[in-house]
Amino acid sequence: MKDYIRNFCIIAHIDHGKSTLADRLMETTGSVASRDMQSQLLDSMELEREKGITIKLTPTRMNYIFNNKTYVLNLIDTPGHVDFTYEVSRSLAACEGAILIVDASQGVEAQTLANAYLAIDANLEILPVINKIDLPSARPDEVKKEIEDVVGLPAQDAPCISAKEGINIENVLEKIVTDFPPPIGDDNLPLKALIFDSFYDNFKGAVCLTRIFDGEIKAGDEILFMQTGKKFEVTEVGVFNPKMQATEKLSSGEVGYVAASIKSLSDVHVGDTITLFNNQTHQPLPGYKIVQPVVFCGIFAVDGSKYNELKEALLKLKLNDASLQFSPEVSQALGFGFRCGFLGLLHLEIITERIEREFNIEIITTAPSVSYKIFKTNGEELEISNPSSLPSPVEIDKILEPIVKASIFTPPSFVGAVMQLCQDKRGEYKNMVYLDANRVKLEYNIPLGEIIYDFFDKLKSLTKGYASFDYEIDSFKASKLVKLDILLNGEKCDALSLIVHEDSAYLRGKAITEKLKKIIPRQLFEVPIQAAIGNKIIARETISALRKDVLAKCYGGDITRKRKLLEKQKEGKKRMRQIGSVQIPSEAFLSILKLDDDK
Amino acid sequence: MIRIYVHIPFCDSKCIYCAFASFVAENGVKNQYFDFLNNEIINSNLDDKVVSSIYFGGGTPSSVEPKQIVRTLETIKNNFHVLSDAEITIECNPCSTSQEKLFSYYNAGFNRISFGVQSLNNSMLKFLSRRHDKRVALQAVKLAKKVGFENISADLILGLKKGNVVRDARALINVGVKHISAYMLQVEEGTQLKALVLDHSDVIKNDDQAVKDYNRLCNFLDNHGFERYEISNFAFNGFQSEHNLGYWRGEKYIGFGLSAHSFDGKNKRWANSSNLGDYYKRKIVQEVLSKEEIDEEKIMLGLRCYLGFNLKDVSFDLENNKNFQQMIKDKILFREEDQVRLNPKYYEISNSIILKLLS
Numbered sequence: 015m016k017d018y019i020r021n022f023c024i025i026a027h028i029d030h031g032k033s034t035l036a037d038r039l040m041e042t043t044g045s046v047a048s049r050d051m052q053s054q055l056l057d058s059m060e061l062e063r064e065k066g067i068t069i070k071l072t073p074t075r076m077n078y079i080f081n082n083k084t085y086v087l088n089l090i091d092t093p094g095h096v097d098f099t100y101e102v103s104r105s106l107a108a109c110e111g112a113i114l115i116v117d118a119s120q121g122v123e124a125q126t127l128a129n130a131y132l133a134i135d136a137n138l139e140i141l142p143v144i145n146k147i148d149l150p151s152a153r154p155d156e157v158k159k160e161i162e163d164v165v166g167l168p169a170q171d172a173p174c175i176s177a178k179e180g181i182n183i184e185n186v187l188e189k190i191v192t193d194f195p196p197p198i199g200d201d202n203l204p205l206k207a208l209i210f211d212s213f214y215d216n217f218k219g220a221v222c223l224t225r226i227f228d229g230e231i232k233a234g235d236e237i238l239f240m241q242t243g244k245k246f247e248v249t250e251v252g253v254f255n256p257k258m259q260a261t262e263k264l265s266s267g268e269v270g271y272v273a274a275s276i277k278s279l280s281d282v283h284v285g286d287t288i289t290l291f292n293n294q295t296h297q298p299l300p301g302y303k304i305v306q307p308v309v310f311c312g313i314f315a316v317d318g319s320k321y322n323e324l325k326e327a328l329l330k331l332k333l334n335d336a337s338l339q340f341s342p343e344v345s346q347a348l349g350f351g352f353r354c355g356f357l358g359l360l361h362l363e364i365i366t367e368r369i370e371r372e373f374n375i376e377i378i379t380t381a382p383s384v385s386y387k388i389f390k391t392n393g394e395e396l397e398i399s400n401p402s403s404l405p406s407p408v409e410i411d412k413i414l415e416p417i418v419k420a421s422i423f424t425p426p427s428f429v430g431a432v433m434q435l436c437q438d439k440r441g442e443y444k445n446m447v448y449l450d451a452n453r454v455k456l457e458y459n460i461p462l463g464e465i466i467y468d469f470f471d472k473l474k475s476l477t478k479g480y481a482s483f484d485y486e487i488d489s490f491k492a493s494k495l496v497k498l499d500i501l502l503n504g505e506k507c508d509a510l511s512l513i514v515h516e517d518s519a520y521l522r523g524k525a526i527t528e529k530l531k532k533i534i535p536r537q538l539f540e541v542p543i544q545a546a547i548g549n550k551i552i553a554r555e556t557i558s559a560l561r562k563d564v565l566a567k568c569y570g571g572d573i574t575r576k577r578k579l580l581e582k583q584k585e586g587k588k589r590m591r592q593i594g595s596v597q598i599p600s601e602a603f604l605s606i607l608k609l610d611d612d613k
Numbered sequence: 614m615i616r617i618y619v620h621i622p623f624c625d626s627k628c629i630y631c632a633f634a635s636f637v638a639e640n641g642v643k644n645q646y647f648d649f650l651n652n653e654i655i656n657s658n659l660d661d662k663v664v665s666s667i668y669f670g671g672g673t674p675s676s677v678e679p680k681q682i683v684r685t686l687e688t689i690k691n692n693f694h695v696l697s698d699a700e701i702t703i704e705c706n707p708c709s710t711s712q713e714k715l716f717s718y719y720n721a722g723f724n725r726i727s728f729g730v731q732s733l734n735n736s737m738l739k740f741l742s743r744r745h746d747k748r749v750a751l752q753a754v755k756l757a758k759k760v761g762f763e764n765i766s767a768d769l770i771l772g773l774k775k776g777n778v779v780r781d782a783r784a785l786i787n788v789g790v791k792h793i794s795a796y797m798l799q800v801e802e803g804t805q806l807k808a809l810v811l812d813h814s815d816v817i818k819n820d821d822q823a824v825k826d827y828n829r830l831c832n833f834l835d836n837h838g839f840e841r842y843e844i845s846n847f848a849f850n851g852f853q854s855e856h857n858l859g860y861w862r863g864e865k866y867i868g869f870g871l872s873a874h875s876f877d878g879k880n881k882r883w884a885n886s887s888n889l890g891d892y893y894k895r896k897i898v899q900e901v902l903s904k905e906e907i908d909e910e911k912i913m914l915g916l917r918c919y920l921g922f923n924l925k926d927v928s929f930d931l932e933n934n935k936n937f938q939q940m941i942k943d944k945i946l947f948r949e950e951d952q953v954r955l956n957p958k959y960y961e962i963s964n965s966i967i968l969k970l971l972s
Contacts, residue, residue, distance in 0.1 A: 538945070538965060562797075562824040563964035571618055571860050571874040573910060574882055574900065580913060580968065587972045595939075 016267040017196045018083060021225065023090045023105055025133055026115035027123035027482060031145040035115060035177040035186070036074075036089060042183045043076040043087070045256065073223055073269050074256035080191045087190060088269040090210070090225075092129075098357060099486065100305050102129065104210040104284050106136040107299070108225035108269060111194030113186070114142045114167070118152035118174070121453065122164045124423045124484035130165045139194050142169045143186055148176040156450075164449050197227075199266030205229030205237070205288065206295040207264075207272070212282040214333035218250065220276035221258075224288060225269050228295065232263035236291040237274060240298040244281050245291055246274035279336045305337045307355025308416065308487060309362055309466055310399035312343050312380040312509065313369070314351030316589050316600050320375055321350045327373035328352060331365060338365060343400070347509040347593050348378060348603070353400055359466050378591075378600045380509050384462045387414040387490055401511040404497045407548050413513075414490040416462040419444075422473070424481040426454050431476045439464035440493075440515060459488060463513070498523055500530070500606075501544040501551075505594035509603055523553040526606045533602045536560040541596050615659070616666045616859045617689060619650070620870030621674040621682075622889075625709055629742045629809060632801035634872040634887040635672035647681045649893060650870050651688045659867065664693045666700040666856040673729075675705035679717040686721050700725055700764075700855040707753035708745035715760040725764040725854070726757050727794075732769065733784055734776025740816060741770070742805075751788050758789040764852055766792035771830070772823035773798060774816050779833045786837060791852035795830055796845050797823055824961055843918035844960045861918045863911060880907055904928060913967050921947075921954030929971075936969050 026032040039045075076087040090109055092102045106112065112133040116126055133140055142161050144154045154174045161169040173189060175182040211223040224231075231237070235248045252260040253270040264270045276282060284305075287298040315324045332338050339355035356362040359382065366379055385399040389411045398404060420441070424432050426448070433456065436443070441458035448454050460469070465485065473481050498519050500510035514522050523545030530543050538560055545553040590597040622635045623643055638646075667689060674682055682703065689695065702725040703718055710728075718726070732738055733747040745753070750767075757765055767790045769778055782793060798817055800807050818826065831841060839847040843861060846854065859866060865878030872887035883899035886892045902910070908927040915922030924931060931937040931953075940946045945966060947954045955963055 538962065538969070560962050560965055562820050562827070562961045571866050571868060571876065572884070573860065573876065573914070574874070574884070576913065577906065577910060580909070580964075580971070583964075583968050584972050587968060 015265070016199065018085045019088065019197055019267045020085060020111065020190050020194045021088045021090065021109045021197055021267070021269055022111040022113060022190060022194055023092050023109045023133075024113045024115060025092060025102075025106075025126075025129035026145075027117070027120075027125040027129075030115045030117040030120070030123070030126070031177045032115055033091075035113070035143070035145065035175075035183075036091060038177045038180055038183050039087075039089065039187065040074060040076060040256065042180075042187065043078045045074065045076045073254050075253045075269070078187055078191065080188060085191050086268075087187075090269060098361075099128075099132070100357075101211065101284060103132050103136065104208070106133055106138060108208055108210045109136075109138055110197055111139040111141060111190065113190070114140050114161075114165075115145050116142060116157055116161060118144045118146045118154050118157055119149055121153075121157045121160045122423070122449070123482035124421050125482065127165060127421070127423075128484045128486075130167070140167055141186075141189055141193050142167055142172040144169075144172050144174045145177055147174045148179045148181065160450060160453075164455075197267030199226070199228050201228075201230055201266050203228035203266075204293045204295040205231055205235075205290045206297070206299065207231060207288040208299050209239075209282060209284055209286045209288060211284060212279055212336065214279055215273070218273040218275075220279045220282045220333075222272045222274075222276075222282055222288065223269075224264070224272050226264050226266050227299070228266050229290070229293075230263050230265040231272060231288070231290075237272070237288050238291045238294065239281070239283070240287040240289055240294075242281065242283060242286060246276055248272055248274045279333055282336065284336070305357060307337065307339050307357060308384060308462065309356045309358055309382050310385065311354060311356075311362060311382045312345060312348065312351055312400070313340075313354050313366065314345065314348040314378045314380075314509075316376040316378055318349045323373065323375050324352065324369070324377065327369050327375055328354070330373075331368060335365075337361070345380075345402075345509045347507045347591055347598075348380070349591075351378075355399065359470070376589075378603050380603055381512055381606055382466045383513065384416050384466065386495070386513065388412075389414070401497055401513045402508040404513060407496070412492045413495045415493050415495060417459050417488050417491045418462050418465060418485040419488040420458045420460050420465070420483065420485040422456045422458070422481055422483050423449075424454055424456065424477050425452055428477040428481060429454050429456070432456060432473065432481060435469070435472055435476055436460060439467075439469055460485075461491075461493065461515075462487065496547050498526075499546045500526060501542075501546055502530075502534075502593045502596045502598065503539075503541045504544075505596075507593045507598075510606060512606070519547055520552050523547075527553045527555040529605055530598075530602060531555040531557055533605055534596070534598050537596060539595075614663045614665050614865070615661050615693075616856055616864060616866040617664055617668070617693070618856075618866060618868040618873055619667070619669045619685060619689075620868065620873040620885075621669060621671040621677060622646070622871045623676050624671065624673045625676045625706070626742065626744060627805075629740075629805035630798060630801070632799075632804050633672070640678075643677050643681065646871075646889075647677075647685065651685055653869050654685070654688045655692055657692070657867065657869070661865065662693045664689070664695045664699055666859060667695065667702070668856045669703040669723075671704055673706045673709060674703050675709045675714060679714045683717055683721040686723070690722070695722075702727055702766075702854070702856060704729065705753070705757075706745070707750040708743075710753045710756065712756050712760065715757055715762070719760050719762060724762070725766065726762045727766040727768065727792075728753055728757075728790075730767040730769060730781070730785065732773055732776050732778075733781040734773070737773045737775050737816075747784075751784060754785065754788045754790055764792065765790050766794060766852075766854065769793060769795045769830075770798045771795050771826050772818045774818055778826050778830050782830060782833060786849075791849040792854065793834065793839065793847045794845055795827070795847070797827075827961055840919075841957055841960065844963055846918075858918070858920075861914045861920055863914060880904075909971055912970060915953075916955045916963055916967055916970075919954065919957075921952050924951040924953060931970070934970070940966065940970070 024032045073090045078085045078087050090105050092105045114130055144157055147154055158169040161167055173182055173185040206228040207224040207226045209222045213221055215221050233248050233250055238245050250260050250273040251264045252258055289295045328340050337357050340352040343351050343353040369375055383399055388396050390409050391411045436458045439460050441460040444457040446456050494516040495513050496516050496519055498512045498514050500507050527543045527545050540559045541557040543555045544551050589600050623638050624635050701723045703723045704727045706729050730750045735746045767785045834847045839849050841847050842853050866876055868874045871892045874884045876882050880902045883897050886896040911922050911927055941948055945956055945959050
């Protein structure tokens, strides 16, 4: 039986056609009727389809007949983004093979390489596939050579396909069967299964996505999560077709789901090993780790009275996303909200968008921050992710910030600009490799704090969108960092504080005060806006006092119109936050991130 | 006691900045309108029949045949008890104002006249598509005075790039104007002005300049015995508009005609449709105000004028409102016992102050 199973995943740089190929494989194997076919089936979240990225993993099972034999192909989709590297590595561990898609025009990109290395590290058989050969700019032969030279994989026999047009899909299916090895494992050994993802189902509770390595699992089994030590009774096992379908059991080599009335996703850790309570395996699977958030920001409801709704929304999102962290935060400026931790900027963006879209709560997010290690002069050591909790400068011995290893792929004509950008972002040059005449790979060590500011947007605009970029957290390093405070009418606004490098503090302070002057409406009195480091004011702007309101005619006793206007303005005022005696609009809090937009 | 507003939606031409219910029409349409309007008055069937003021506004009441105006006023008089000292106002356009018309208004019982002068700068008048010029405007005021009107008001627009609002006010006072209303020019949605000027900067002053105009006008009028009894209204020595004050005091008023508004003096406001067809079908929009809305209106309307409001009349706990106390301390608001008034120095930003008080 196991000889007819193939477990594989598809890896690619963003937008190289991963989800489209997945759809096409399912369609070709008849796993979905074409009338049910909705473009990019696996990306079931609205947001995923819109952004063209995969956030949650969705495995699917296909039947494929080759040489008169029926094979079961388990496709384990992987999220394609750097924020979810750990999830990718876990889903790779559930496979024997990986299809590496490379765009026939764009060639190898930063994430192609990063993902390919992950797959190689996981000992997977890799099948390169050249996609989008229908495009006039396709250059499959050059791209094959690039794969051999840059990634170091043989690619001469790589199928050249167009997932969009359905060209050569059979070839890919054949190669899945012939090139990828069947799973090895023993049904008779004690159960050993990997949790590579989880999601929350309203009826079944937290559901584990698993790959069975040894043994088998069925409803009624008493199971143990080896890392967390929690015990559950299995209520249902099954496979994805691509919808959930209960089966009698899952045996070694198979991929499917396990439901066990688990109340909370926080009991299910990706990477954990499932075994039978009464017949435990002696070797849990290696590589278990708890994912730590690296990017943090405060989230507050625009309408302060919606605090509880916001809490509900975060709790619900966390049900399906164990990596999201949050704890209550009180800001003097923004009131009650939450300090949230994310795996990266994209993760942050996804969560905030989902809160607004799926839960209809308008939110204010404060500027994202990273986590700093602080060594105090009294020997105390602490980790902070909220600028306002930074101790006063005299108490600080040194501050360490996270540094990432960044690889950037760019056409040679932009190398100068990219290097300049990296330098501006306090990057430390590591290496530069000419991959071929059209592409250069640059390696830098850059503080994560600079990456989350506006690095990606700048990189894209400097290189007209040609550069690709990937990073991984590398180390912590001491830097000359200071807290930049913003004062409105002499009062510090905690939600606007930032931790910045000393050298750029003055320019940032000036840019922020200028920007705020534009955004904050005139008040009944003059309002000074100041940027300060400690007690030292480094920049100042002034908003002059309000001079006039509209003096409109109140005609023929139409008081209703006046009152409606007043109500509308009152509504608008609800969106304002009061810092001391100054009213500031909620946009102000994010605007400090987008200082360059106006220039 | 009630006040009556009568809306005459007709004009000889539509001004480019006008967003009110008004239009140019044939005589047949006008006659039909007046027939319906008079019927509306006759059938109004109100308990309260004592009328303390009447206001004919528009549109341009002077653009229709005077006999229709006289007939409508007669209808009111026949169906209500109009007090002998009632203020009865008609709005007039300087260029549709003949001595003959003014005579018939005066004889019918109108005792207050309000001219839509707007400016005495000919190029601005032309731009605003007003059909009179400076000479015609001043002539109209003189005529009204000659006919016997004592209580004469003129509207001025503030914030126009050209012209001088203080000079205009002086000229108008010199020919006998006793009351001035001054409004900032608004570029309203759906007006020609909106469509015409993408960049208003060559016709309209910016906020700072406009407010300077306003302050200069206030000073000038103050020096000439005109009291600013409401944000936009200035009256010489007792020539305040009783009718308008009724609005600010929250008194009962009934509107007749297209888009006319009414208030029962308690908690109900209603308005006729501003669409002629719907008006003829007697479509009405009505709203019942909550206690909170009524109190908000009391503050909003009271602070617009010299009357202010009484703390005992509103249910909001302003005594414990930080903003309120601060504004008393800053002398933005004056308080005498329970009566609260806005410092006239802050009239131009009354809106922001009211907002601050209510939110």
